[in-house]
Amino acid sequence: MNLLQRIKNKVRARSIHVAYVDVGSCNGCDIEVLACLAPRYDIEQYGIYVHNNPREADVLLVIGAYTPGWEEKLGMVWEKIPDPKVAVAIGNCPISGCLFNRRESFVDAPVKKHIPIAAEVPGCPPRPTEILEAILSVRDSVFANWEESHP
Amino acid sequence: MGLSLIWYLREFARREWIKKFLFAKTAPLVTPSHFRGFPEPTGKTCQHALFCMMVCPAPGAIEVLHDGDRWMPRIHKGHCIRCGLCVEACPNGVLKSGRILETMGREGTSLLFSFRIAIDLELCTGCGNCCTACPVNKGIDAQMGAGGHSSNDDVIMRVQKGDIVVIHEDKCTGCKTCEVSCPTGAIRIARILEGYQQPVHEGLQ
Numbered sequence: 001m002n003l004l005q006r007i008k009n010k011v012r013a014r015s016i017h018v019a020y021v022d023v024g025s026c027n028g029c030d031i032e033v034l035a036c037l038a039p040r041y042d043i044e045q046y047g048i049y050v051h052n053n054p055r056e057a058d059v060l061l062v063i064g065a066y067t068p069g070w071e072e073k074l075g076m077v078w079e080k081i082p083d084p085k086v087a088v089a090i091g092n093c094p095i096s097g098c099l100f101n102r103r104e105s106f107v108d109a110p111v112k113k114h115i116p117i118a119a120e121v122p123g124c125p126p127r128p129t130e131i132l133e134a135i136l137s138v139r140d141s142v143f144a145n146w147e148e149s150h151p
Numbered sequence: 152m153g154l155s156l157i158w159y160l161r162e163f164a165r166r167e168w169i170k171k172f173l174f175a176k177t178a179p180l181v182t183p184s185h186f187r188g189f190p191e192p193t194g195k196t197c198q199h200a201l202f203c204m205m206v207c208p209a210p211g212a213i214e215v216l217h218d219g220d221r222w223m224p225r226i227h228k229g230h231c232i233r234c235g236l237c238v239e240a241c242p243n244g245v246l247k248s249g250r251i252l253e254t255m256g257r258e259g260t261s262l263l264f265s266f267r268i269a270i271d272l273e274l275c276t277g278c279g280n281c282c283t284a285c286p287v288n289k290g291i292d293a294q295m296g297a298g299g300h301s302s303n304d305d306v307i308m309r310v311q312k313g314d315i316v317v318i319h320e321d322k323c324t325g326c327k328t329c330e331v332s333c334p335t336g337a338i339r340i341a342r343i344l345e346g347y348q349q350p351v352h353e354g355l356q
Binding site for chain 2: 041092095096098099101102120122123124127129132133
């Protein structure tokens with residue numbers, strides 16, 4: 001790995017944009033993501049900027065149990081994100097459907113069936129610290145050596 | 152004074168200000184120990200009362216599994232919502248989460264399960280399936296035959312003269328095996344959960 005590549009890796013891991021998409025949650029996890037922006041947890045001190053525009057995003061936070069209204073739209077959002085990209089499932093709903101995944105409900109959990117998920121954060125809702133840890137743990141591995149692994 | 156350029160230059164040349172500017176750190180991401188996490192075993196022996204599974208509001212979050220030579224509850228992350236009800240409902244204190252157990256001990260609170268057996272005699276055919284399926288009955292009277300007849304007075308329920316009779320409702324453990332085995336759906340078990348607070352005397356703490 002040459003010096004330029006090493007600098008690129010370092011800089012990329014410290015400058016990522018996050019978009020979040022709510023595919024039918026109860027808003028509990030949305031509020032926890034919002035708490036990450038607040039001064040107590042302060043997601044921007046890690047160089048993470050929540051922009052909520054898939055065209056500019058590197059990390060997509062998926063929140064919610066995948067209601068039928070999202071059947072075509074979530075894939076569209078995922079395709080709009082330029083490579084390298086990664087999706088993180090926030091909360092129980094995108095992992096298992098949790099309380100909403102009962103008989104005669106219309107949710108189509110897990111979200112893993114529809115888009116590739118790199119990290120899952122369990123909890124109902126997960127704490128802001130856990131959300132931050134998940135984003136921080138994926139950023140180093142995903143964005144490192146991108147040109148070499150995808151020529 | 153605040154408008155003076157020199158005042159600003161002196162202010163930013165202060166040693167404390169430069170130190171704070173270069174080396175300021177935000178608080179590390181630590182979870183305080185009193186936060187409710189996923190329930191963890193305390194090391195006490197699980198008596199297989201299954202109250203944790205009965206009280207759990209999230210589907211598929213907790214299972215009591217036979218692990219080698221003992222029973223042990225297992226929490227499934229991604230299903231568990233960290234409500235802590237299993238910690239409160241367990242009569243043996245097998246699980247812990249945050250400071251739930253300390254709070255319960257200090258305030259003398261507990262969750263009590265009781266079970267009621269309701270039988271619809273219009274639907275009941277007196278076949279005795281429930282009596283023979285019941286695991287508590289089997290432990291008390293292993294000789295109970297297929298008709299559900301028993302000469303033992305200690306059983307939960309038995310068939311007398313073609314009708315089901317409940318003798319000891321208090322021995323029911325709420326497993327609902329009888330409900331599953333009933334061909335007509337005549338028997339129903341009600342699981343009743345009560346919050347209970349016992350006054351704690353000052354001297355006992």
